Amino acid sequence: MDAELRTEPAVAVRGLKKRRNLYVWGTLFILPEVILFLIFLWVPIVKGIFYSFYTVDFVGGNHFTGLANYVSVLKDDLLLTSIKNTLLYIGLGIVIGFWVPPLVAIAVSELRWFQGAARIVSYLPSAVPAIVLYGMWMWFFDAVGPINSFLQSLSLPQLSFFSPHLAMPSIVFMETWQSFGSATLIYIAAIVSIPKDWYEAAEIDCASVWQRIRFITLPSIKTLMLLLLLLQVITTSQGFQAQLSMTDGGPNNATLTYLLWLNHTAFRDLDFGKASAMGSLMFFVLILLSVAYNIMQRRSERT
Template structure:
């Protein structure tokens, strides 16, 4: 009885929208006129849209670049920061500061950095004889530009988690390895990294889920351009719903994305059970 109010609130505001979204995926509706039940028609129409393939490829490209650029960066930075004793609090504040900056404000700031004319990055590169680069205005560089800003904006939280995990590594193991003549790299690779395996796995899953739902960066930076080179799955869902008024197709694509993310979560849970057993 004590839990019932909380369960009702959770059911109404969390589970019912999921069920409602699933029902809409089998309907043709603009949420104004009466809905028409169309079965799997929305899914069939969805797979015939050439923009879906482009959005999936772009999303996977963003995920891949984020893993290559953005996933190891917090771990390496946290490892370096863990060796700093003087002014550690200041460095932690500075590395976490981008997280508390509103995303749209940060993106607008970076749009000025990326300005192809007199943006900060091109001005700095001009000093060493490079550039200017088109950044957001070229299909070849737009996605990388989004990933760089996204990495900068979201890295702080992961760094603090890694710092806490590194602090939990038994010091006697590190001291014993140091006495045996192990280098800093050997101690990190053989002792610190294995101790961080559960944390790395969790952050990897969170990054995969987060980057596969990337929306704010392509929406504010480029609107999906140039030439749909930054159109992502979530941005395509937004177009279906709020530009085309086709909420059924938007809900169908949302449901498919949810299935993919659920499968990723299942793979992670299976992997963590295997790690625990070993």
Template sequence: MNQTTAVPVRSLDTQPKRPPAKWKKHLWGYLFLIPAIGIFFTFLWLPIGKGIVYSFYHIDFVKGDTYVGWDNYARVLKDPNVLVSVKNTLYYMGLGLVIGFWVPILFAIAISEMRRFQGFARIAAYLPYVVPVVVLYGLWRWLYDPVGPINAVLTKIGFDSVLFLTDKAWSMISIVIMETWQSFGSALLIYIAAISSIPRDWYEAAEIDGAGIWKRIRYITLPAIKNQIVLLFLLQLIATSQNFQTHYAVLDGGPNNATLTYALLVIRYAFTRQDYGSASALGVLMFLVLSVLAILQYRMSSGKEEA
């Protein structure tokens, strides 16, 4: 007896379903992005665009705006305070790298090498970051006072008292020390997370081979967190180039413009002189410089990811 097996035959009329288009597949994702994109455009790119336009105008809220072309740029470039502010900003950025940049790295490595009380050390190092800035400024003004605790200790061990806030040689250094104490906790958490992701087998193998703590740090820890170091290096350059809050609140650019940064000069043009066109011109120049740093940061980070 012959046994036949029925083979289903697909109808010629049925066509395979086409996969949905990409925009249909991610439609709900795009819809959820619309509010964020609208806020981003309204509060970031729209002000940037208006700032570029205003840099070519003399802004007058009563008589109306007047087109002046490149006059605002010519005016600010002739201002001697612009050169002073650029020098002070570069000096401030350099001090931030020399004094403050390595602090979170050293603390993160030290905490990661601790066998006990790691949680307490992390919390203690991060606490200054959550201190309100008003309290911070009052605290450090008291510490830097000519008869404050720091000068009391200096005079007790035989040194002369230091005028931290009124001496041009010390004013910028004092601000950098204060900001380092307050803000290194945020970078510290990033470095600790990076160190925690390093396989423990590497350290165990190094210890078996007889490597001490310094060799483990040099040949394992630092190369493993190199990407984070480069990223935070560029981010710190951008952040310090824009900073003005501390310089304005503590010394208002003094003494004798020793702490007058570029961003603080923009604030003076806008809200003290009420010359919004020149302030916009200064902002555009800063925007161009920071754009170059941002592009550099993006290329370096993308190159590291590809590698």
């Protein structure tokens, strides 16, 4: 009996040492990734917030200016224009592009044959390089491009895709075509994970395709849709690459998004202090969006 009592603490100590060694080795394995994460993500963020309080001068040196950069951003006439264009870009992305991936994923999942080929075809636009994408769609949108040539053959009026009213919808349509494939594969993976017994029971009860989608598929992927919606809002709020490559913010600042204005401020006007202030403001807004999403997710899980 005494021998058993003496061996129990020894076994407990060995188990504690084993768990501690596992934690130590696990920490050592992830330490390089954590260091790289800090160096290439958080250090630039902290330095950007730091420089937002300075006038950045690579020749004469930096000078502390307090909140002057933030005041300059808030007083700039382009602030409201860029925010309006960014909100328009986000809204068009949701109205035009957000619903395409789940609809395509549901349509593909309902196919009886050629599901693999449909998945490959839906993903192909995502494999097009950006420089090829922009050049191709600038040709499509050209006044003598294939779209206007087709409209002309039908005796329909031509469209000026780069006019102030159509420039932003044209860019959103192009990006929807290019990026819906990746999100479609994510939705397909979520739909495949739904138990097949539910669909079989629905078919036994003579449920139609729309009823299966409405009462089984959509409720099952609702959380994923909310997550991808938040990610799309964050991504589109930082959009500037297509606007820079295709219109450079024009015509008449119709496609000047907030991040494109930031890019112009930093690399065209060389006002890095003001650009850092703009980036800091955007960083805090995106944090608020993430917090709001977490609150919504917790409430939905409770209900």
